[in-house]
Amino acid sequence: MTHPYHDVAIAAVFNTKQAKVxxxxxxYTITVEAALGVLDAAGMPPAQLDGILGQFNTxxxxxxxxxxxxxxxxxxxxxxxxxxxxxxxxAGNCTAVLIAGGGAGIYTERTATAPWTRMASEFVLPFxxxxxxxxxxxxxxxMHMYGTTPEQMAEVAAxxxxxxxxxxxxxYYGKGPFTAADVLESRMVADPFHLLDCSLxxxxxxxxxxxxxxxxxxxxxTPVYILxxxxxxxxxxxxxxxxxxLRGNGPGAVENGYVGQRAAQQSFTMAGLAPSDVDxxxxxxxxxxxxxxxxxxxGFCARGEGGDYVTSGAIRPDGELPITTDGGLMSFSHGGGSxxxxxxxxxxxxxxxxxxxxxxxAGAEVxxxxxxxxxxxxxxxxxxxxxxx
Amino acid sequence: MxxxxxxxxxxxxxxxxxxxxxxxxxxxxxxxxxQRCVRCETAVFNPxxxxxxxxxxxxxxxxxxxxxxxxxxxxxxxPMSSSFTAPYAPIIVDxxxxxxxxxxxxxxxxxxxxxxxxxxxxxxxxxxxxxPYFRPDEP
Numbered sequence: 119m120t121h122p123y124h125d126v127a128i129a130a131v132f133n134t135k136q137a138k139v140x141x142x143x144x145x146y147t148i149t150v151e152a153a154l155g156v157l158d159a160a161g162m163p164p165a166q167l168d169g170i171l172g173q174f175n176t177x178x179x180x181x182x183x184x185x186x187x188x189x190x191x192x193x194x195x196x197x198x199x200x201x202x203x204x205x206x207x208x209a210g211n212c213t214a215v216l217i218a219g220g221g222a223g224i225y226t227e228r229t230a231t232a233p234w235t236r237m238a239s240e241f242v243l244p245f246x247x248x249x250x251x252x253x254x255x256x257x258x259x260x261m262h263m264y265g266t267t268p269e270q271m272a273e274v275a276a277x278x279x280x281x282x283x284x285x286x287x288x289x290y291y292g293k294g295p296f297t298a299a300d301v302l303e304s305r306m307v308a309d310p311f312h313l314l315d316c317s318l319x320x321x322x323x324x325x326x327x328x329x330x331x332x333x334x335x336x337x338x339x340t341p342v343y344i345l346x347x348x349x350x351x352x353x354x355x356x357x358x359x360x361x362x363x364l365r366g367n368g369p370g371a372v373e374n375g376y377v378g379q380r381a382a383q384q385s386f387t388m389a390g391l392a393p394s395d396v397d398x399x400x401x402x403x404x405x406x407x408x409x410x411x412x413x414x415x416x417g418f419c420a421r422g423e424g425g426d427y428v429t430s431g432a433i434r435p436d437g438e439l440p441i442t443t444d445g446g447l448m449s450f451s452h453g454g455g456s457x458x459x460x461x462x463x464x465x466x467x468x469x470x471x472x473x474x475x476x477x478x479x480a481g482a483e484v485x486x487x488x489x490x491x492x493x494x495x496x497x498x499x500x501x502x503x504x505x506x507x
Numbered sequence: 508m509x510x511x512x513x514x515x516x517x518x519x520x521x522x523x524x525x526x527x528x529x530x531x532x533x534x535x536x537x538x539x540x541x542q543r544c545v546r547c548e549t550a551v552f553n554p555x556x557x558x559x560x561x562x563x564x565x566x567x568x569x570x571x572x573x574x575x576x577x578x579x580x581x582x583x584x585x586p587m588s589s590s591f592t593a594p595y596a597p598i599i600v601d602x603x604x605x606x607x608x609x610x611x612x613x614x615x616x617x618x619x620x621x622x623x624x625x626x627x628x629x630x631x632x633x634x635x636x637x638x639p640y641f642r643p644d645e646p
């Protein structure tokens with residue numbers, strides 16, 4: 119049987135400059151810059167687009183005079199939207215789809231947590247819960263069940279932050295190097311998370327261009343292929359108790375603590391691959407513990423063994439499964455509700471294109487990328503490859 | 508030894524609407540209420556128009572004894588916003604009636620917070636609302 123994404127390629131990816139604050143930009147203008155950037159990087163004029171997803175997609179369709187085109191309202195970009203674009207191309211509804219995102223000028227009220235992390239539900243709002251706490255409530259269950267320690271979480275944070283420390287494109291370039299002890303000595307934010315266990319907030323834009331594989335061949339960047347994907351969601355983020363044991367009623371439903379397991383299994387099945395085939399893992403890193411959880415959920419180690427796995431050195435750039443090689447949300451960038459989600463896939467693409475200026479994993483042919491986490495009740499997965507499936 | 512205390516007026520408060528009004532009105536009277544499915548007897552919280560287990564729309568309100576155990580916890584040293592005073596301890600409580608809710612632990616030393624700690628509801632007025640906090644239950 120032909121692979122469902124045999125005729126689909128990620129033709130190009132692009133990041134704008136990332137910064138703590140991008141003076142003179144708002145989310146719209148930095149998203150426009152990202153859109154133009156990816157088209158220029160690919161060598162494709164906007165008139166060849168026949169689909170746009172992601173933030174400001176309807177505005178971009180008008181601004182760049184792309185229509186009539188496949189531009190569904192919604193304005194969000196993450197792994198499911200990338201898969202939507204691939205599906206539209208595979209089905210013949212589109213030949214070239216742009217997905218852009220950007221965040222700037224949103225987080226200006228520095229006495230509060232970032233606005234995209236503040237709660238809407240009346241049953242959590244008066245209790246002061248925000249993202250770090252949601253993810254802490256998940257981490258605490260894992261500590262209780264398996265004895266996972268703050269030292270193991272700190273190892274994750276130090277590893278990712280060191281990847282950002284050496285990356286000139288990262289917002290926290292040159293801020294390290296970090297040891298696990300540095301993480302443990304940073305001030306406590308939301309027990310068990312210290313400041314350096316948490317992602318940063320920043321500003322930036324990014325974009326991806328998906329096309330038919332035969333079109334991608336003639337564009338400027340090296341095409342990368344989608345080997346598999348899946349989306350696991352249990353409900354709206356940050357409105358209900360972030361319970362490890364929340365579980366759907368369907369047969370084979372997995373507890374929220376291992377949300378993402380089904381998405382990963384779907385991805386590996388579609389790809390005909392196993393976790394041991396993955397060369398680099400661009401895992402979503404809102405908080406250090408979330409890496410330990412995803413390594414277990416995705417099958418890189420057994421349940422309860424994530425803490426030992428990360429302290430074995432496996433996740434370092436010279437380990438068996440290098441993770442989050444640009445510095446991720448902890449050090450590279452975290453621009454808002456959408457942009458940093460797309461950036462995990464963008465980094466996976468760059469690894470497979472072999473173009474990373476720092477922490478390039480030599481000979482990488484298969485990458486995994488993820489979005490979200492159990493504290494937010496969702497976890498999406500994508501497998502990418504340098505060879506057409 | 509830092510003691511956890513309730514928040515003061517100025518924090519964002521719930522705006523009761525539709526289904527949730529029953530819950531917040533009961534808090535005002537010092538009662539913690541939840542729904543139970545009349546057909547399959549599943550305890551349901553947050554207030555819901557339908558039983559998530561059997562899809563029955565017949566849900567009856569009951570008084571909870573307000574007792575349970577901490578299922579998970581954190582302590583916030585950085586508040587959600589400047590209207591909150593840190594530290595405070597968000598918890599998920601396993602109520603004895605078989606449902607979970609989010610609250611804050613009070614009247615407890617920070618170092619004594621633990622999974623499994625027995626707790627009971629403790630209503631406190633904050634601004635114009637009465638909020639269901641939890642404190643350690645006496646043995």
